[in-house]
Amino acid sequence: MGGFAEAEDLSGVVSDALGKRRRIAGVDRLRGGTKKGVYRIRLDGTGPASLIVYRWADEENFWPGAAGEVTDPFAPVSGLVPFLAARRRLDEVGARVPRVLWTDDTRQRHAADVAVVEDITGGTLEALFDTDPARADAALNDLARTLNLMHRHHAPRYGRVDLLERGGVALGDSCEQLVLDRALRDLDEAAGRDTRIAAARGRLDVRLRALRALVVPRTEYGLIHGELGPDHVLVSAEGHPVLIDVEGLMYFDVEWEHVFLRLRFGERYAALSRPGLDPPRLGLYALAMHLSLVAGPLRLLDGDFPDREFMHAIVEHNLREALALLP
The missing domain is CATH 3.90.1200.10 (Aminoglycoside phosphotransferase (APH), C-terminal lobe)
Known part of the structure; x- marks a missing residue:
C-alpha cells in the first residue's frame, strides 16, 4: 500500500495523452482518494497549464481485502470501466463531469488503469x-x-x-x-x-x-x-x-x-x-x-x-x- 506515482512514472502518461511537445513542470498528489491516485500535473508550454491523472493502481487502493464485486452496489469499486460507464450516463442526463482527454486500461505501457481529464481549477x-x-x-x-x-x-x-x-x-x-x-x-x-x-x-x-x-x-x-x-x-x-x-x-x-x-x-x-x-x-x-x-x-x-x-x-x-x- 501507499506506492504513489512519481513524476517519471506519469511522464509517459502525459506523453501518450498530449504528445511529446508537453513537459511536466510539477506533480501534486491530491488529498482524499482512497481507491485511486489523483494527480495534478503542471505543464510547461502552450495549452492547458495543468491536467488531472487518475491512476487506478492496487498500491493506491487503501481498502484492505476489497474485492469490488460488481453485482453488489455497495462493494468498493475501482477502475476505468466503471468510471467511463458512469461518465457516459451522467453526460446523458446533463450532469457535468470532467472532460476525458485520454484513457488506457491495457496495462501494457502503464502499470495501472489511467485516465487523463481536464483540471477543474475552481476548487471544491x-x-x-x-x-x-x-x-x-x-x-x-x-x-x-x-x-x-x-x-x-x-x-x-x-x-x-x-x-x-x-x-x-x-x-x-x-x-x-x-x-x-x-x-x-x-x-x-x-x-x-x-x-x-x-x-x-x-x-x-x-x-x-x-x-x-x-x-x-x-x-x-x-x-x-x-x-x-x-x-x-x-x-x-x-x-x-x-x-x-x-x-x-x-x-x-x-x-x-x-x-x-x-x-x-x-x-x-x-x-x-x-x-x-x-x-x-x-x-x-x-x-x-x-x-x-x-x-x-x-x-x-x-x-x-x-x-x-x-x-x-x-x-x-x-x-x-x-x-x-x-x-
Missing part, C-alpha cells in the same frame, strides 16, 4: 463555502438542479451503472433488504472493534429490523452518485458544479443519496432537499448509513491510510449519531 464546493460563500451558494443551487435531473432519471432495476449497461443483475431482492443485510454486517464488524457498539448491539439489531419492516416494496429507482459530499463537487470557472469520484454511480432508492447529502451538507442540505421522499426508507437508511461510516473507516484504518485522525473523527461522529437513533 466544500472549500468555497469558506472562501467565497456567494459563489458557493450559487453552485449549491445549481447542484440541486443537477441532482433533480439524476434522481428523476429512473430505471426498473437497481444496481451499478456499468453492471446494468452490460445486462447484469444486482445482488439481492430489494434496496431495503440489501441495506438491512449490509447494516447487520457493519454492526457485527463494528461491535467487534468498539465496546460502545458492542454494548448496544442487541438494541441496534432490533431497531434495524423494525425499521426494515416499515418499508413497502418499490419497482423504480433513481440515478444516484452514492457518496456525494461537498468534497466530491468541483466548481468550474463558470460557477457550475462538476461531479467527481463517480465510479460508484448506480440506480437505487434516492433516499439513500438524501441521507448521505443530509449528513455531509448539514445545515446547507435544505437547498438540496426535495418533497416526496419515503420516511420509512429515510429512517432505515439513516441508521444503516451511520453504522457503515463506523465500520468502514475502522476497516480502512487496518491499512496504512495516511489521514488517520480524520478517519477517527468520522468514526466518533457516526458512532454517536447511530446510538442517538435508538428509541
Whole structure:
C-alpha cells in the first residue's frame, strides 16, 4: 500500500495523452482518494497549464481485502470501466463531469488503469463555502438542479451503472433488504472493534429490523452518485458544479443519496432537499448509513491510510449519531 506515482512514472502518461511537445513542470498528489491516485500535473508550454491523472493502481487502493464485486452496489469499486460507464450516463442526463482527454486500461505501457481529464481549477464546493460563500451558494443551487435531473432519471432495476449497461443483475431482492443485510454486517464488524457498539448491539439489531419492516416494496429507482459530499463537487470557472469520484454511480432508492447529502451538507442540505421522499426508507437508511461510516473507516484504518485522525473523527461522529437513533 501507499506506492504513489512519481513524476517519471506519469511522464509517459502525459506523453501518450498530449504528445511529446508537453513537459511536466510539477506533480501534486491530491488529498482524499482512497481507491485511486489523483494527480495534478503542471505543464510547461502552450495549452492547458495543468491536467488531472487518475491512476487506478492496487498500491493506491487503501481498502484492505476489497474485492469490488460488481453485482453488489455497495462493494468498493475501482477502475476505468466503471468510471467511463458512469461518465457516459451522467453526460446523458446533463450532469457535468470532467472532460476525458485520454484513457488506457491495457496495462501494457502503464502499470495501472489511467485516465487523463481536464483540471477543474475552481476548487471544491466544500472549500468555497469558506472562501467565497456567494459563489458557493450559487453552485449549491445549481447542484440541486443537477441532482433533480439524476434522481428523476429512473430505471426498473437497481444496481451499478456499468453492471446494468452490460445486462447484469444486482445482488439481492430489494434496496431495503440489501441495506438491512449490509447494516447487520457493519454492526457485527463494528461491535467487534468498539465496546460502545458492542454494548448496544442487541438494541441496534432490533431497531434495524423494525425499521426494515416499515418499508413497502418499490419497482423504480433513481440515478444516484452514492457518496456525494461537498468534497466530491468541483466548481468550474463558470460557477457550475462538476461531479467527481463517480465510479460508484448506480440506480437505487434516492433516499439513500438524501441521507448521505443530509449528513455531509448539514445545515446547507435544505437547498438540496426535495418533497416526496419515503420516511420509512429515510429512517432505515439513516441508521444503516451511520453504522457503515463506523465500520468502514475502522476497516480502512487496518491499512496504512495516511489521514488517520480524520478517519477517527468520522468514526466518533457516526458512532454517536447511530446510538442517538435508538428509541
